[in-house]
Amino acid sequence: MESVDFRELAGRDGDRVRTFWLACGIRIRPGDDDASLAAFSERNPGLAIIAEDRARIVGTALAGWDGRRAWLYHVAVHPDERRRGIGRTLVRMLEQRLTGLGCPKINLIVWQGEERAMAFWSAVGYAREDTVEFAKQLRAQTPD
DSSP states (O other): OTTEEEEEOOGGGHHHHHHHHHHTTOOOOTTOSHHHHHHHHHHSTTOEEEEEETTEEEEEEEEEEOSSOEEEEEEEEOGGGTTSSHHHHHHHHHHHHHHHTTOOOEEEOOOTTOHHHHHHHHHTTOOOOOOOOOOOOOSOOOOO
8 A cells, every 4th residue: 555645635636536436336416516525625624535546546535523423425445446455544544533623423324235335344343323314405416
């Protein structure tokens, strides 16, 4: 992993990040457009990280902290780059930063049937909770 650089998400990254997420099987949803990513990064400084290997995006992880709980979003590693420790490093970086902010708990969502993702989260110390997610879309998804 010596050639991997970690940096914060920048405004110029939108198209590249969305292309990367699609390659990783992440569906683009409302909130993944440039304006929303910029607002997210502004509200959560230092909590949106990109991993690059020779200027190619190989991993991402975003964390939102509301002062009570944190949520992880779009923690992904390119399928060709998995098993190198990139995902674990991204998660540990965010955990350290959130701990420094006083965060007591981190939540995340894994889609039903994503067994590899569930195995990853268990391996890095997360436990499945007995919750049900509810959602309501407030605005239509708009492409950038």
